[in-house]
Amino acid sequence: MSAARAGAGGATPPPHAPEFEVVPREGGIVAVRFVAMASPCELLLETAETHTAHEMGRVAAQEAWRIESKYSRYRPGSIVSVINRSQGHAVVVDGETAALLDYAAQCHLLSDGRFDITSGVLRRCWRFDGSDRLPEPGAVAALLPLIGFEKVQWRASRITVPAGMEIDFGGIGKEYAVDRVLCLIAARFAGAALVNFGGDLAANRAPGTGPWQVGVERPGTEREARLLLELSRGGLATSGDTHRFLLRDGVRYGHILDVRTGWPVPQVPRSVTVAATSCVEAGMCATFAMLQGIGAEAFLEEQGFRYWCLR
Amino acid sequence: MQLKRPRSPLHLGLMAASCALLSDSARAQAAPDDAAEKPLQIDTDLLYYKENAGRVQTIEPVVSLKKDFGDQRLLDGTLTLDTLSGATPNGAIPSRKPQTFASPSSTSLTPKPGYKTTLYTIAPGDLPQDPHFKERRVAGDLDWSQPIGLDNTVSYGGHASTEHDFDSVAVHVGLSHDFNEKNTTLSAGINEEYDRIHAHGGNPVAGSDYALYEKEPSQTKNLAGGLIGVTQVMRRNWLTELNYTFDHSQGYLTDPYRIISVLDDTGAVTGYRYENRPDTRTRQSLYWVNKVALGPTVLDLSYRRGKDSWGIGSDTVDAKLRIDLGSGMSLEPHARWYHQSAADFYNLYLSETGPAPTYMSADPRLAAFAATTFGLKFGIATRRNGELSLRLEQYQQRPSDQASSLAELQGLDLNPNLKATIVQLSWHLEY
Numbered sequence: 001m002s003a004a005r006a007g008a009g010g011a012t013p014p015p016h017a018p019e020f021e022v023v024p025r026e027g028g029i030v031a032v033r034f035v036a037m038a039s040p041c042e043l044l045l046e047t048a049e050t051h052t053a054h055e056m057g058r059v060a061a062q063e064a065w066r067i068e069s070k071y072s073r074y075r076p077g078s079i080v081s082v083i084n085r086s087q088g089h090a091v092v093v094d095g096e097t098a099a100l101l102d103y104a105a106q107c108h109l110l111s112d113g114r115f116d117i118t119s120g121v122l123r124r125c126w127r128f129d130g131s132d133r134l135p136e137p138g139a140v141a142a143l144l145p146l147i148g149f150e151k152v153q154w155r156a157s158r159i160t161v162p163a164g165m166e167i168d169f170g171g172i173g174k175e176y177a178v179d180r181v182l183c184l185i186a187a188r189f190a191g192a193a194l195v196n197f198g199g200d201l202a203a204n205r206a207p208g209t210g211p212w213q214v215g216v217e218r219p220g221t222e223r224e225a226r227l228l229l230e231l232s233r234g235g236l237a238t239s240g241d242t243h244r245f246l247l248r249d250g251v252r253y254g255h256i257l258d259v260r261t262g263w264p265v266p267q268v269p270r271s272v273t274v275a276a277t278s279c280v281e282a283g284m285c286a287t288f289a290m291l292q293g294i295g296a297e298a299f300l301e302e303q304g305f306r307y308w309c310l311r
Numbered sequence: 312m313q314l315k316r317p318r319s320p321l322h323l324g325l326m327a328a329s330c331a332l333l334s335d336s337a338r339a340q341a342a343p344d345d346a347a348e349k350p351l352q353i354d355t356d357l358l359y360y361k362e363n364a365g366r367v368q369t370i371e372p373v374v375s376l377k378k379d380f381g382d383q384r385l386l387d388g389t390l391t392l393d394t395l396s397g398a399t400p401n402g403a404i405p406s407r408k409p410q411t412f413a414s415p416s417s418t419s420l421t422p423k424p425g426y427k428t429t430l431y432t433i434a435p436g437d438l439p440q441d442p443h444f445k446e447r448r449v450a451g452d453l454d455w456s457q458p459i460g461l462d463n464t465v466s467y468g469g470h471a472s473t474e475h476d477f478d479s480v481a482v483h484v485g486l487s488h489d490f491n492e493k494n495t496t497l498s499a500g501i502n503e504e505y506d507r508i509h510a511h512g513g514n515p516v517a518g519s520d521y522a523l524y525e526k527e528p529s530q531t532k533n534l535a536g537g538l539i540g541v542t543q544v545m546r547r548n549w550l551t552e553l554n555y556t557f558d559h560s561q562g563y564l565t566d567p568y569r570i571i572s573v574l575d576d577t578g579a580v581t582g583y584r585y586e587n588r589p590d591t592r593t594r595q596s597l598y599w600v601n602k603v604a605l606g607p608t609v610l611d612l613s614y615r616r617g618k619d620s621w622g623i624g625s626d627t628v629d630a631k632l633r634i635d636l637g638s639g640m641s642l643e644p645h646a647r648w649y650h651q652s653a654a655d656f657y658n659l660y661l662s663e664t665g666p667a668p669t670y671m672s673a674d675p676r677l678a679a680f681a682a683t684t685f686g687l688k689f690g691i692a693t694r695r696n697g698e699l700s701l702r703l704e705q706y707q708q709r710p711s712d713q714a715s716s717l718a719e720l721q722g723l724d725l726n727p728n729l730k731a732t733i734v735q736l737s738w739h740l741e742y
Contacts, residue, residue: 092696095335099331102328180336276325278330278333280333281325288325302319
């Protein structure tokens, strides 16, 4: 039997969470810092006890590491790699992966197919290195048959990805990790907590001294202007095109790709920051807005989210 | 900065999806054991069995469904259809002269009004076989198993089958207990079976003279049995299991279609008798099986020792090696060796002189014989965790008692070797 079975407990590798540091701050807040998912990660806790901060830091780093190792497409042992290597065979996934795939399926539906976890194969011909090297139109067109979540069979706990196609949880994974970590912390820690993974964040409630003051980097701005926001509870996420673009004949090609054409969505905002009830929701809404290109602001207006859009 | 209400349908949809993601994943994390899928497994088999020399052939389609209702609660159902046809030995031995017999469905040996007579004649030197043998069987099994507490599993089930001349119902209950961190499992079970035999043309009076052609109405037999066993994980890649089974049958255990030749001192046929077996039988067996994983290759090695109150003792050694060929393909060579001693009342024939024994049978299945099976199975993975496989096997049975010193029987093969070919096509699917 060749169908792979992965992610269902059992074969969990030994814990190897990232190192973290605990830094007391003013106002009765302790910060825990570590690096995961190629991002600086920070956990802010309303506590005076450093041992609590150490304990929570361990929980947070462990969970971030767990999600990264389970869902990173770069790790050969991850469930994503197993699915991408399955060559058209069904893969049975565990409950957590099933929940993520359900979410991806619903987002695909809600975005009329614009958000698609199979679009990663376009990376094979698009390299956003600031140069003017556009791919050959033929090379892009050749990849289109390998894209489309509707070609993936996803039912109950079984996913069948046609041979040659790939999935990844970019645009979901980090935001999901933020919400998961906050959830684990909130179950163990009575005070206010804020989780910030590279600008995607979530908080359970405001500390006694007032709302969290959050500085959000706005990628794509030459001045690196930070957006200073107040957040009490919920999630906040930013989608931007950072320095990832191509420039040719005065036309900027951002890294947000339209799965229908394989080419960048024209006139996308430099960055979109959205506040919502959770980080995954905020992140997906920001992604949806970016995919609208010129219509990003109108889309955000229509949805009724709190947002900050930078052109 | 904007703050707008009411929320759009897309906003609500995204909220609902995000909420479901976080609650579903939290639930999956809280109960990792429950995260596994609960599939429906469907096994479809088509078995073809053919004996040499125009003897019995069988076509047997089997459909089996296994449904996991979660929490290790399993429902398992199997439906089997059998069609047997061909010639089957009637128990008499070959002779120098032609021999004429009546098919069992006959109600008289000689044609007379109001009776049915179908005769067949066997050429000199040939093994007497009834050429009209044909049977259809429908059988169903249903089993349920579920855990009781953390370490116990209970299972119960039933079986029913029907043929033109035989009906059977059976029930069983089993209990198993895990301990030693689930490395050891103790099992025990009991089973009860009730059968009704209503042979074509009536059940013959056991042990009676064939020429009298005396028939009786239907008969019954029943069986009660039990099993105790232990399964032990020896190492990470080695599982061993030891079972002891015991059963006791009583009632009409005679085969209604078997006769036995009666010979004079020269070996010439003077008549036939219907066979007669004791009406009780007690069987015991000890079964030891080992499953060893050698990398992707799995070895399955077993030994069974059987013994019964009729004097039949048997040994079976069975070995299977499943070799993973990669790309979802596998090859499974199979070898089996079997040996049994004869039943105390087994005889190739009876002597006309001397006292007639109470019990007698010339059924080759009760004779002393050795048998070997060699086979090869090829499997290929299909979609949905499925596997399509083809099994080819050759069975050969060599009776130890094949000749006689009696003058008339010189040079005759009284109990020929049996060869059979087995072809099985199986398809396993999961939903």
